[in-house]
Amino acid sequence: MPRYVGFIRNAEGSHDGLSPDEAQRTLEAYLAWSDDLEKEGRLVISSGLSYSQGRVVRLTNGVLASADGPHTEATEVVGGFIVIEADDLDQAEKVFATHPHLRFGPIEVRKLGENGCEA
């Protein structure tokens, strides 16, 4: 079955000022979502991404430069990703459309390349 990745993007400051109880409810909703998906056998792999252990390497006019990043001040930062199995993009979209994260930021859904083609 085709695989789709959802990049979980955090809109800037989206988690600011969340009370511990709200954070707890959010966590539970996230966990329940992953749990349901795993029971359906759709969940392939998922992971959070570190904010502090990251670096951007760049070649500018032939000069190699590296900077700590990505910067969390950017408008949206990818905070994690989830790979699922779905029949097609429409179904993948429907699955991610139920994710509780959408309260805090968008999820970018992309098909994983099959032999590098767009089929």
Place this chain on the structure above:
Amino acid sequence: MGEPAGVVEHLFRHSAGQIVATLARTLGPARLDLAEEAVADALEQALRTWPHDGVPKNPRGWLFRAARNRALDVLRREQTLRAKLPLLAALDPETEQRGDAELAMILLCCHPELPQTSQVALTLKTVGGLGVNEIASALLTRPATVAQRLARAKRWLRGAGPLELPPPEQLHARVDSVLSVLYLLFTEGYDATSGDEAVRGELCGEAIRLGRLLLADPRTDLPKARALVGLLLLQASRLPARVDDAGDVLLLAEQDRSKWDRTMIAEGTRTFAAACTGTEHTAYHVEAAIALCHVADDTDWPRILSLYERLVELRPSPVVRLNRAIALAMVHGPRAGIIELERLERDPRLAGYRLLPAALGELSLRAGEPARAAAHYRAALALPGSEPQRRLLRRRLADCVAAGQ
């Protein structure tokens, strides 16, 4: 994968309070803010990783370690800061008056990794010395929005490294972003888009002062920087004549030229001449050349038109095209300009841009069609603008009505 949801009931609420209290006991209640920040950071980390990696076996211990590590990070940074105490004490006010630090600060404030709105706010606050309320009224936003932008920009600054000029290979690009911030700042002062004043001279003055700082250092004294400063000086020279005693906007043809600042014109002309020594010809060069035409005794419209042609190539924005259409009308008659402007009416980027219907009104009146002109001025009046700008439009509308009778 994760344990079933809800397995750690009230974990966050109970642990958060405990960890904040524990940290605050160690750090002292004066650092309650640090304790709270550390715990909020730990909760955010948990939200980001637990849904994928599962709830750790000892979630309280995990949260505690994350919060403690965060607090350690902050304190280490403060310790580094404390090591600077002798340097701070040794600072000599007599030798530190030069603009080096300020220049490095502007370049940092205009860092391309910050959104441009934050660049402007940060520059005004840090180098311009404006308060949050002043910045909000200059940028026509709410003080709360400005405060938020500044807070985020300052968080970003924490990780931005030492306050030094960027390495030579990055300097050109960084100067570019400073120039666009100064241009924006000046434009906002020159043609205030709302409020009771037509011109906010202090914003124009600040843009010029910061531009001069760039020219004072050989590393940033680039032709494009000179061109922009020349342009700003030439534009600013006409500011004293731009509004009448009642605060109303005057058009170029109506202005009392004896009120133009001749010293500023001379400095602007010199600065622009110095900008033209190299091979680089930026949009600022072309704009400065146009500004120079406008301060001449006789306005050379064919030359202005050819300069706008060049500017459209360098910066193909609809606003530049609008100005080109006006120059076209001055050379080839109002109808030629109207045809161009009517083409621009279809550009969605100019929807709501007050100067388009205003220019159409002006050219229609000159073409001998006061009724059409009046309709355009009415359309312009329906769009937002500062009070003096609206008075100018009403005055022109009255002219149209009188001409139609």
